[in-house]
Amino acid sequence: MNSNPMYMEYVDDADPQPARRRGWRMLGWVSIGLSAVMVAGSLTTYAVYRNALGNITQEDANALLGPNRPKKLNSAMNILMLGSDTRAGAGNAKYGANMTKEAPRSDTMILLHLSPGGGQAMGISFPRDLMVPIPSCKLKNGQRTQAQSIGQINSSFTLGGAPCVIKTIEGFTDIKIDHFVQVDFNGFKAITEKVGGVEVCLPKAVNDPQSKLKLPKGKSTIKGEMALAYVRNRKGLGNGSDTDRIKRQQKFLGALANKSMSAGVLSNPNKMLGLLNATTKSLTTDSELTPQVMMRIASGMQGMSSGKLRFVTVPWGAYAPDPNRVALAQPAADQFFGTVRNDKTVPAEPKDKAAAAPTIPASQVRVRVYNASGIDGQATRVADDLEAQGFQVTVGGNMKLTKTSRVMFGTGADQHAQTLNALIPNAPQPAARTGGSPGVVDLVVGSDWTSLKNSKAGGIPAQQGEVKATDDVCKQ
Template identity: 45%
Template sequence: MLGWVSIAMSVILVGGSLTAYGFWRRLDGQIHRENVKDKLGKDRPAKLNDSINILMMGSDSRQGANAQYGTEQGERSDTTILLHISPGGAGAIGISFPRDSMVDVPSCKRKNGSTIPAYFGMLNSAFSNAGPSCTWRTIESMTKIHIDHFVEVDFAGFKQVVDALGGVEICVDKPVNDPKAELHLKAGRQTVHGDQALGYVRTRYVLGNGSDLDRIKRQQAFMASVVKKATDKGMLTDPGRTYNFLSAATKSIHADDELTLSVMQKLASGLRGMSAGKVRFVTVPTMAYPKDKNRVQFNQQLAEPLFQAIREDNTPPEPAPTPVPAQQKVQPVPPAQVRIGVFNGTGEHGLAQRTADALTERGFKVVKVGTVKSASKTKILYGKGAEGQAARTALAVPGHPSAAWSKAKAGYVYLVIGKDGAKLSGGGAAVPKVAGEIRADRDICAQT
């Protein structure tokens, strides 16, 4: 939603007229911004690249227009998502953090200047105790990912944006009747608006197994539909529709005061032309919290590779003519023609699979993933007739010249990862696939 607003407002400014500028000022003035920089502390993770990381939070406040949804005191962030946008618009990933995760919450400053001491508790309590800046500090301390901005949306704002989009498509496998959530749905594919959309993403007991993790999956499927709708090229060609969406969206979001026009223009340039197929949603890997069956904790072994990939996601290099390795005097073949086996010789759990996944995403045909005894150096070995395939692999994994191997199968390449690593060209570690991830271009009914 924020990306689409940034693109549309940038288009308005390109008009260059006083009318366009006035229109932009009116919309920009509707965004409620808050200064949180002095509440984030000095022990923040370093910024390692020029990607954009935005912490998105859904507030359950019952104040003002939200009073119709109950009388609960205070507010919590029951939905917390870290949106990572790769440099150059190469892709985007939204990482959901379950509200019931047991975490170490660092010391945080409240708006009134008082300080809450560090404690161990549920993730959503950080927001209720000290606002969005405390959730920001907590996610940064857990992931070591530098967050650039935050955006908060409440119940009323959510409904306004969904309605301004003309509704969002969902799919359910059976009729739903939940009076508590004011949710009444027929079975199958349908478009929901306002209260029905809010009830769909909030309900826990008539859809799924009643867990927060299951509700997150439904919210991710809903967001995938929003992405498909918002990337529809027809959105910017209808002035009335554009105005309604921009006005609803800018009135609905609460953000940090450093989310300025220049930042929004950078965001717009990163998202311009991004298709739904480049956007995916995942949930941070978790495991049972032994002291309470209703709580979870991060599975650090599975979560850390995801966090590391986000931290090290760098700008892809400019395309360059394909060189011919001097030692081989052969032309590299396209990645689709490379049959490759990837083997881990380091003892680092999952390294071969993560590298294989990254090669697969680049078009290589991975035929085997396995382990070997300790290897000090990374090697690219090839069998008879696979010189071109090895040359292509050497371009993808630079710094490791290829060599023929008498025991290799004809036509195959073997990447043996040693202790010196196997970093792929074009930036940091590829963002690994996460079990249960949802891509925004999928059929909304595919998993019902």
């Protein structure tokens, strides 16, 4: 192992020693975090669950982070979910007794973004090998870590725990993180057992002696140790990359959340009490994420269905100095972070709906979307959002790169263009297009694109490669 924590070489499943179960990392804690936050809202009284929720360990993150942090631009909630491979505590040491004195690591980090209005949630994954600026972080003993220029994102946890991860992610995303949730090995196994197992689907049978994962081709329901082996496995499944494992883990978490929300686990007081008793001892949160705050957050999300829970990975690409590392893909990454920061609250209904209504309804507007952003697949994603708003949409292809998104129109489509333009933030007035198709509105998506104005709820537009909790587990 490289001794430099800024550039760690983790052996993961490639390590021949079966005791070193590092690969799954905090994966399961995400589901635990979702349960702790989303489930609490279905509980009838706090008193019944007070003892279980009181098992959660808390840390004062704000004291270490200080005042210089990003400003909130909306009423969304951002919760950083972390997994720790600590060997401390009953049940954790068996996954590597020789590592009990080593600093804990976290190879999976997911930012759970809860949109304003409680209608949508998105889990945003950060690859463990992502090379980013690592700031100097204040430690609990009052000392500070040395300022570093570039390092693996997971090294921030080893250097300074959850507060250092928060400071690192806030630094390159400019997204304010409100809370964090951290879990150890035991919590993951417990939640998969309490929900009765999670369905997975394999394109071919696997028998991996290193992770002890043995599953047939097709669908299987797994829990406990087998679920742990599945989410930690890298070399035995897919193409062996960490980013491929992230996608597999996202599908697992989506299936877990879908089952929990559809099978009555979250709404059944007895099942919920058992789930909380089994998992809360494995949880650490910031001191401001109290059980009462959890319940308030969950109460605001009671109407959210599992179909509104999505998982994505931050836009990434090759890291030139080292093919074994990855970097943020620009400008896609900054554009995505801007979309998260600007996920707006649900707008109020206009007092005079008749006066506010567009002259031409969306259902009568034909839109052709062109991609001038430089981001692959952007036109298709925008087209999907427009279809959801009721427009008739086709994709026109790519155009010369431009920063400003704009609306143009063919003969007879000037009023139709106004209907579309009303949904685009900060857009210039529509302009006639020479040679445009009669009756058709053309939307040119530039690099400044964030999202459509949504007249019904807050939320982030569809992203390339996203996983929905309701997706078929066999979907490729």
